[in-house]
Amino acid sequence: MYICSMYSSELIKGTLKTIVLNLLKDNRKMYGYEITQEVKKMTSDKIQITEGALYPTLHALEKQGDLITEKVYIGKRVRKYYILTDQGKVTMTDRVNEFADFMKTMRFLLDLDSTVQNA
Amino acid sequence: MRSITDDEIDFILADIERKGIVTEDVRYNILDHVCCIIENELPQNGNFKEFYRNTIARFYKKELLEIERETENLLTFKYYFAMKRTLKIIGLLSVIFILLGAVFKAMHWPGAGVIIVSGFFFFCFIFIPLNIILTFRDDKKATNRLVITLGMILTTTGIFGLLFKVMHWPLANILFQGSLAVFGLVFIPLYFFIKTRNPETKFNAIINTTFMVAAAGMLFTLLQLRPSHHTENKEKMMIETQSFVMQQLKNTNKQLLLSQEVKSAEHANFIKISKQLLAQLDENNAPTALLSSINEYNEKISEIGDTSLKSMDKKSVDYLPENSYILKLQIISNENAYLCLANNN
Numbered sequence: 001m002y003i004c005s006m007y008s009s010e011l012i013k014g015t016l017k018t019i020v021l022n023l024l025k026d027n028r029k030m031y032g033y034e035i036t037q038e039v040k041k042m043t044s045d046k047i048q049i050t051e052g053a054l055y056p057t058l059h060a061l062e063k064q065g066d067l068i069t070e071k072v073y074i075g076k077r078v079r080k081y082y083i084l085t086d087q088g089k090v091t092m093t094d095r096v097n098e099f100a101d102f103m104k105t106m107r108f109l110l111d112l113d114s115t116v117q118n119a
Numbered sequence: 120m121r122s123i124t125d126d127e128i129d130f131i132l133a134d135i136e137r138k139g140i141v142t143e144d145v146r147y148n149i150l151d152h153v154c155c156i157i158e159n160e161l162p163q164n165g166n167f168k169e170f171y172r173n174t175i176a177r178f179y180k181k182e183l184l185e186i187e188r189e190t191e192n193l194l195t196f197k198y199y200f201a202m203k204r205t206l207k208i209i210g211l212l213s214v215i216f217i218l219l220g221a222v223f224k225a226m227h228w229p230g231a232g233v234i235i236v237s238g239f240f241f242f243c244f245i246f247i248p249l250n251i252i253l254t255f256r257d258d259k260k261a262t263n264r265l266v267i268t269l270g271m272i273l274t275t276t277g278i279f280g281l282l283f284k285v286m287h288w289p290l291a292n293i294l295f296q297g298s299l300a301v302f303g304l305v306f307i308p309l310y311f312f313i314k315t316r317n318p319e320t321k322f323n324a325i326i327n328t329t330f331m332v333a334a335a336g337m338l339f340t341l342l343q344l345r346p347s348h349h350t351e352n353k354e355k356m357m358i359e360t361q362s363f364v365m366q367q368l369k370n371t372n373k374q375l376l377l378s379q380e381v382k383s384a385e386h387a388n389f390i391k392i393s394k395q396l397l398a399q400l401d402e403n404n405a406p407t408a409l410l411s412s413i414n415e416y417n418e419k420i421s422e423i424g425d426t427s428l429k430s431m432d433k434k435s436v437d438y439l440p441e442n443s444y445i446l447k448l449q450i451i452s453n454e455n456a457y458l459c460l461a462n463n464n
Contacts, residue, residue: 032148033155051178052186055148060193076128077154078147 007047016049016057018099021066021084021092029070029081032058058082066091121161123154131171138175138183145187149178192256199256206249213242224285232286239282243275262313269309273302296342303335361448368451375458386461389423392416393454396431400443400450406436420453427456 023038024030030038036049061067066088070081084092107113131153132146140146153174161170179185216238223231254267280295282288307328314324346354376390396412410433417430429449435442 031151031155033152051149051152052180052189055145055152055186056189056193058148059144059190063194074151076125077150079151080144080148 015099016053017061018092018095019047019049020054020057020061020082021088022096024067024082024084025089025092027084029083031079031081035082061088064091120158121163121165123157127157127167128154130168134171134175135183140183140187142187142190145190149183149186199253202249202253206246206253209241209245209249213238213246216241235285236282239278243278247271247275266306266310266313269306273298273306277302299335299338299342303332303339307331307335358444361444365448365451368448368455372451372455372458375455375462378462389419389457390454392419393450397447397450400447403439403443406439409436409439416450423457425456425460427460428453 019039020035023035032051032054036051036054039047039049058067062069062082066085067082068085070083072079072081128150132150135146135149140149153171156174157167157170160174161167175183216234218238220231220235220238223229223234251268251271255264258264258267276294277298280291280293280298283291283294310331311324311328314320314327392412392415396416399409399412413431413433413436417433420428420430429452431446431449435446
């Protein structure tokens with residue numbers, strides 16, 4: 001249900017909000033399908049966000065006040081563009097920093113640098 | 120790029136609705152997403168319906184409703200940690216209030232009722248519902264949810280029974296004994312059969328069931344407790360002595376009445392009021408009627424103004440009919456004292 005990718009779902013579960021918030025930085029506005037395609041393109045298909053995981057996350061971020069939406073009517077259908085709010089920018093920075101710190105800790109914990117050197 | 124038609128949009132929207140998506144935002148998000156996929160990935164001569172069926176199947180594992188449930192879950196439990204913190208604070212407050220109320224009640228200090236009712240209110244109306252909500256979030260199994268909900272409801276009704284008993288409100292016994300009966304006959308067997316089916320919870324279920332049966336048994340025994348034979352005999356002797364004293368007083372009063380003429384209208388009036396009150400006590404009259412007679416009686420005693428005559432205690436009416444005997448004895452004693460007084464004059 002979470003993220004379909006070449007990585008295990010346990011590994012990347014919990015990073016979806018960070019991915020979405022980071023994509024929308026620099027005042028970009030994107031809609032759901034566009035987000036999935038962008039992530040797919042940027043990671044060369046290594047991470048593919050499923051619709052079942054994306055929309056609940058987008059709704060939760062909107063409810064929390066991290067995102068606002070802009071509706072555009074295309075014929076009979078409505079497209080919702082998601083935009084980062086000021087609060088969302090702070091959340092995004094916090095989450096990205098937290099994740100960077102986590103990666104640093106994991107790198108040290110799993111002794112990845114020496115593993116790479118030894119390889 | 121293929122352009123999607125209005126009929127195709129209507130078809131997709133109807134299908135999403137049919138699959139149970141009711142939230143408008145979720146519905147339009149899915150619609151736009153499916154449309155985008157079709158526009159970008161369906162070849163010009165491709166079969167729309169077949170492609171749509173394959174596309175929508177990518178959105179879920181078992182059913183499309185999963186998206187709506189997941190959204191609801193994320194939104195509802197946004198305040199999960201705040202709720203957990205509230206649960207801890209309210210739990211602590213309830214315990215403090217209930218214990219403090221119990222001490223106040225035992226010492227007969229003022230404010231005991233307010234403190235104890237507040238404690239039970241916090242416990243029953245905030246702590247227990249919050250606990251049910253949080254348990255529902257953590258445990259998705261229907262049988263486990265049934266057990267926890269039934270348990271919490273029985274705890275609430277049982278506590279209300281106890282509260283009503285402490286506050287001397289009506290229906291206390293029905294609430295408490297009813298809860299205990301449902302607990303023993305429905306909840307414990309249900310808990311046992313549901314929890315022992317799971318190997319992980321089997322051992323704990325057996326231990327918990329033993330504790331619950333023991334607790335229910337002890338409570339039931341406590342409810343059935345009767346006074347010992349020794350106490351019953353003492354009570355019987357006391358009643359016999361009181362009856363004897365009362366009869367003696369009645370006989371003396373009769374003789375006193377016979378030995379003297381009714382000296383005044385006031386004298387006759389006092390005897391009349393006494394008789395009227397005694398009759399009302401015999402008939403177990405409504406407290407309001409009884410209170411008005413007691414007021415009349417007390418006024419008469421204050422008119423006479425003799426210290427050997429005691430006014431009736433109006434609070435005693437709250438504990439009728441258990442103490443009607445004491446009230447009757449007081450009336451007859453007063454009558455005796457009055458007659459002796461009149462005789463001496």
